[in-house]
Amino acid sequence: MSVEVQVPTILRGFTGGSRAVESDGATLAALLDNLDREHPGIKERIVDTAELRRFINVYVNDEDVRFTGGLQTPLSDGDVVVVLPAVAGGQDGAPRRG
């Protein structure tokens, strides 16, 4: 099985500059574990302890995984995973969420 992972600019230092890499896993969590073996350190930038980081968005086949089971989202051969950092901010005194 093979899943394409599209990597944002800020994480391409982990993939030798590649915009997309192949990996595999029956769930998003398993995929990220495998990805981290190939590209050590990348998982920690996406996952904080056992949860997706609040300001990182992950999509499987264009669906936001927050609505499809989060890290337990199942994956199949040919799926496309997109990782995109949130574009967010705000003036000081902002309620920090997540």
Add this chain to the structure above:
Amino acid sequence: MLRLPAEVYDEIVDHARRDHPDEACGVVAGPAGSDRPTRFIPMVNAARSPTFFEFAPMDLLALYRELDERDEEPVVVYHSHTSTEAYPSRTDIALAQEPGAHYVLVSTRDGAAESGPVELRSFRIVDGEVTEEEVEVVSRVG
């Protein structure tokens, strides 16, 4: 230095004024690798807040897909502060994740939302380090 076409400058300021008292946000796209901000793309602030902004996750995906298809990148990421100066906040710095972008800040405080000059400044934010840069308003990016 950021070279900003005059019409894009005006569009950013107009957007910030229009969305005041909430923060406004968006990008200015340009051909990948060109460092030329040419295509103004206002975004919805999903937080609809005077002190926070965030692109909605599905809007974000659609935006990046469109940029990829057009071989563009977000040359400028802009947002407004509604009651503080046009300088990156701690939140802005912590959440800046587009190291190649010019981060443009606009302040609509002190009545600037209605009339008078609007403060607009540009910064690089890389690994938590903020560097202000000059903004040159140009009639045409050549």
